[in-house]
Amino acid sequence: MNMQEAADRADAMLDATFAAIKPEVRWSSTATTTGSCDVTRRRMVMTIVSEQRRGNFLGLVERFWKQSGYAIKSVNPDPQMPAIFAQSRDGFAISVSVGAKGNVDFEVDTPCVKESSVAEPTSQPNGTSNVDTWPLPLPNVHSDFWSAGAPPASN
Template sequence: MDMQEAATRADAMLDATMGAVVPEIQWTHDETTTGSCTVTRYRAVMTIISEQRRGSFLGVIERFWKKSGYKITSVNQDRENPAVFAKSSDGFGIVLAIGDKGQVFLKVTTPCVRESEVAEPTIKSNGPDYSGDEIPYPNVRSDFWSAGSSAVPPSPKAGEPR
């Protein structure tokens, strides 16, 4: 596997993770970084995830990762900046972290692979595109994810990912 193939695999992991969140959230790409033999793809969630919903959001992602065969390697239960760390069976690391002002970030780091050029992701953000610009704090409201009280997210429709 070369760096481009690994980046494509990382994008697929991020796409699947974002697709598991119901109701849908808006996200944007962050910059891709490369090491001597690794690639890291980043996404920032632009939907405001209220403090009351963060536990539910983390739970949705953690359950999806477990169902996808990822091994949860660590959980940071910090009240302000919780995070979940996992690894796929083929050595890709995936992280969900809550940052400053509740900004949610996801990243996938590839295992060491053959060096090659790496193109930008081919899938478009489902929210504003901040390519080349600084990503602002979350600015998209959701009736569910931005709400101020705890509740159970709606169940997906038959055939949709959980």
Template sequence: MNRMWVALVATLVVSVGAAGCSNAPVLFDGSGKAEMNMQEAAVRADEILDDLFVHIDPEVRWTHGPTTTGSCDVTRRRAVMTIVSAERRGSFLGVVDRAWRASGYRMKSINNDPEVPAIFAQTKDGFGVSLIVGGEGQVFFEVDTPCVEESEVAESTTEATAPTYEGQEHIPRPNIRSAFWSAGAP
């Protein structure tokens, strides 16, 4: 797994606390059976990310990070490949914060550190969502599913808007310029 993702996962655990299956809500229908399996939860995680990127205007380019699975949960990740300058970082975080609040997400934690800000929230159906700014201002998104019925999980079918860097060990730092997000003026 990419070292940056490992560092971000460690930051998430320290910032929000370990959220293993025992702490995550289990989605059930009225009969006691799980409403969805891990694949269905992964698809829902993709929908959450897709919806977010629709709200980011001007758009940014992104690539898939690694998908990981636990005993009953899935994590989907995306890395923003558009350079978000330090001067525009606050605006970017504001766009995401407003989009999540408008979707009814509960804000769990906001890290206002100027170098590595982060936002952690939860959807109404128990999916954990996070934005973490990593090295050189690269923005990472994660969606962690609640505990659901175990199943196989396929890779996301959502097409990345930046190169996928398949076959490379690491996702590079952001390398796509935007007239708005990469600008040096606030």
């Protein structure tokens, strides 16, 4: 596997994760970085995920990752800045973390692979593309579900 193929695999992992999030959230690609033999792909959720819905959001992501065969490596239960770190069977590390301002970021780090050039992701964001924007804007898309100020009602 070369770096481009690894980047494509990282994109597929992110695509599948975002497809599993219901209701859908808006997202943007952020900077891709490369090392001597690895690639990091990132996405930022542009939908506001309220503090009251973070647990639901992270729980949904964690369940999907487990169902996908990823091993959960660690969980940061901090109520303000929680995070989940997982790894695929083929050595790709995937994480989701909540930042200090409530921003939700996803990242996939590839294992070391054969060096090659790496193109930008081909997955089209359903939010504004922020690849060349710094600093990144905070989430600004309202969702009746994810942005709500109360936990969802039990059924």
